[in-house]
Amino acid sequence: MSTTVLGRDTPRRPLPTAPGWWADLAGSAAVLSLLVVVALWTADRGVQELLSGVATGLTSAGRLTGLLSADLMLVQVVLMARVPLVERRFGQDRIARWHRLAGFTSFHLLLAHVLLTTLGYAGTARENPVTQLWLLVTGYPGMLLATAALALLVLVVVTSVRAARRRLRYESWHLLHLYAYLGIGLALPHQLWTGADFVSSAAARAYWWTVYLGALGSVLVFRLGLPAYRSLRHRVEVAAVVPEAPGVTSVWLRGRDLDRLPVRAGQFFGWRFLTGPGWSRAHPYSLSAPPTGDLMRITVKDLGDDSSRVAALRPGTRVLLEGPYGRLTGQHWRGGGITLLACGIGVTPLLALLWELPYAPGQAVLLYRVRTPQELAFRTELERLAVERGVSVHYLVGPRGRQPAWLPGYAAGLPDAEALRRLSPDIADHDVYLCGPDGWVAAAQAATRAAGVPERHVHHERFAW
Numbered sequence: 001m002s003t004t005v006l007g008r009d010t011p012r013r014p015l016p017t018a019p020g021w022w023a024d025l026a027g028s029a030a031v032l033s034l035l036v037v038v039a040l041w042t043a044d045r046g047v048q049e050l051l052s053g054v055a056t057g058l059t060s061a062g063r064l065t066g067l068l069s070a071d072l073m074l075v076q077v078v079l080m081a082r083v084p085l086v087e088r089r090f091g092q093d094r095i096a097r098w099h100r101l102a103g104f105t106s107f108h109l110l111l112a113h114v115l116l117t118t119l120g121y122a123g124t125a126r127e128n129p130v131t132q133l134w135l136l137v138t139g140y141p142g143m144l145l146a147t148a149a150l151a152l153l154v155l156v157v158v159t160s161v162r163a164a165r166r167r168l169r170y171e172s173w174h175l176l177h178l179y180a181y182l183g184i185g186l187a188l189p190h191q192l193w194t195g196a197d198f199v200s201s202a203a204a205r206a207y208w209w210t211v212y213l214g215a216l217g218s219v220l221v222f223r224l225g226l227p228a229y230r231s232l233r234h235r236v237e238v239a240a241v242v243p244e245a246p247g248v249t250s251v252w253l254r255g256r257d258l259d260r261l262p263v264r265a266g267q268f269f270g271w272r273f274l275t276g277p278g279w280s281r282a283h284p285y286s287l288s289a290p291p292t293g294d295l296m297r298i299t300v301k302d303l304g305d306d307s308s309r310v311a312a313l314r315p316g317t318r319v320l321l322e323g324p325y326g327r328l329t330g331q332h333w334r335g336g337g338i339t340l341l342a343c344g345i346g347v348t349p350l351l352a353l354l355w356e357l358p359y360a361p362g363q364a365v366l367l368y369r370v371r372t373p374q375e376l377a378f379r380t381e382l383e384r385l386a387v388e389r390g391v392s393v394h395y396l397v398g399p400r401g402r403q404p405a406w407l408p409g410y411a412a413g414l415p416d417a418e419a420l421r422r423l424s425p426d427i428a429d430h431d432v433y434l435c436g437p438d439g440w441v442a443a444a445q446a447a448t449r450a451a452g453v454p455e456r457h458v459h460h461e462r463f464a465w
Contacts (some may be wrong), residue, residue: 030075036207037067044200055123062117065109067197072106073184074215081218082325084226084262091327093461100160103180107157110150142190149190152183181219188212227270227322234258238273238317239295241310244377247302248345249311250288253319258291264330265290265352266433266461269323271298273313282322288348288378290356299377301345328461330357333431339424341406341444343369343436349461350435351378354385361390365424369396369406369436394423406444416447428452434460 041064049060079086079099086095114133122132137143191198191208198208236255244250263269270282289297300310328349338359340350347368354364366385370376376395385391398408407419420427432448434441441460448458 033071033075033211034068037071038064040201040204040207041067041197044197044204055120057120058116058123059120062113062115062120063197065116066113069106069109069113070187070191071211072102072109073187074211076102076106077181077184077215078218081215081222082323083218083222087325088327088331091461092325103160104157107153110153114150140190142192145186146190149183149186152186153180156180156183223322227320230261231320234261234321236319236321238313238315238319240315241313243311244299246374248299248375248377249302250297250299251310251313252295252297254294255296256294258294258296261291261296261324263287263291263324265356266328266330266349267324267326268349269298269321269325272320272322273309274318274320275309275313279320282320284325286326286349287352290352299345299348326461328433328435328459329353332459333357334457337363337365337426337430338433339365339367339420339427339430340433341367341369341436341448342434343406343440343444344375345377346435346437347377348435350433351381353433354389354391359389362392364389364391365427365430366391366393367396367423368393369408369440371397371399371408373397392424406440406447415450416443417450417452420447420451430457432458434458 046060046064050057050064076099079095079102118129118133118136121127121136122129125132127135137147198204234255234257236253236258239252239254242250242252265287268284268286270284272279272282285298285300287296288299289295302308302311326349330353338353338357340353342350350366354366357364366382368376368382376397382391382393386393396408400409405416407414407416424430427448428451430453432453434444434448436444445458445460449455
């Protein structure tokens with residue numbers, strides 16, 4: 001398919017964005033939820049029991065850690081429910097960090113809850129802690145389900161550790177991560193049947209049912225309902241599959257009223273291609289061309305997982321979409337010059353930005369880093385941008401050096417900041433966009449700071465799962 005369909009002829013409607021105080025409000029709500037939990041525990045004689053004796057104190061501390069753990073689990077669910085305004089205000093990077101922090105904190109509190117509660121009950125009953133744990137699991141309502149929930153959460157946490165995650169295929173990690181929802185669901189009966197703090201007062205019941213239903217509603221509406229509506233509304237299907245470079249494939253997608261999708265260049269969707277086994281797994285691929293009329297384009301690199309099937313897609317294949325997500329968009333652009341640094345397949349969202357942003361000729365610089373000339377994708381399209389839009393395109397081709405750097409190895413003797421200033425002389429006054437592997441982005445980000453670019457003018461998207 002010809003790239004002549006690209007351009008800026010289709011007007012884009014402004015996306016709704018959360019106001020600046022949204023960050024403070026959202027953060028305050030999360031902290032407030034924890035304070036409410038502590039207040040409810042206090043109102044149910046938590047402090048008095050904590051100070052009334054060793055065994056009773058251990059049990060009371062176990063109650064508190066369990067309550068805080070449950071609250072943070074629900075905060076996690078809301079964080080990853082992908083509420084559109086939250087996504088656009090904070091971006092996937094920050095939300096993922098908060099999700100990870102809340103998740104590990106919740107898990108450690110859960111382990112403390114199990115340990116403290118067992119020791120407290122054992123002290124009160126003058127029983128061996130191991131025997132007491134067995135009696136709790138087998139003799140209390142909902143505890144077998146809670147034990148299964150704990151096992152699932154252990155599995156999720158272990159596979160979320162970076163060392164373990166690097167050894168997993170994306171598909172395996174994604175499937176295992178979904179067990180967190182099942183674990184939270186299995187824990188609910190134990191909390192309602194055995195957890196006195198959940199049902200001790202009208203205020204406690206109102207709070208816990210509100211947060212549980214709120215978290216469930218967020219998932220149903222934004223993770224299931226909204227993607228289903230958009231998939232049915234726009235009826236997306238594969239229009240053409242075009243090889244761009246060895247192992248790199250573009251997929252042109254057509255659908256109904258795609259120009260009305262609330263998406264901007266630089267964002268990505270979760271895509272499900274209805275081709276058979278594996279269709280239920282959504283894969284995050286960025287747009288490499290913004291929607292124009294009834295067409296849009298994504299570009300995918302073969303990484304040996306389900307992405308290898310993209311090149312074999314056939315025209316007419318139906319597609320489900322989830323999103324859009326990401327903050328690597330023109331909403332940050334101040335209207336002047338821009339410098340874009342791309343590494344490998346990270347060029348795709350930046351290419352879409354080059355098509356969409358209304359910069360003047362000579363205001364845009366693209367630095368495109370690859371290891372070999374064969375890996376360069378979109379050369380014809382980039383040359384067209386250079387001619388028609390005045391984009392200054394620099395190909396940085398070569399193997400990596402010994403030190404972490406965004407430059408090829410042969411240029412390692414040149415200071416990173418000096419190289420940036422030579423390739424983009426006005427970079428200190430530009431908005432800078434970065435996209436590529438994590439290590440490369442970190443090196444490029446350090447170089448932009450050294451070149452005098454304020455941190456608030458550097459925009460980047462993590463290139464990992």
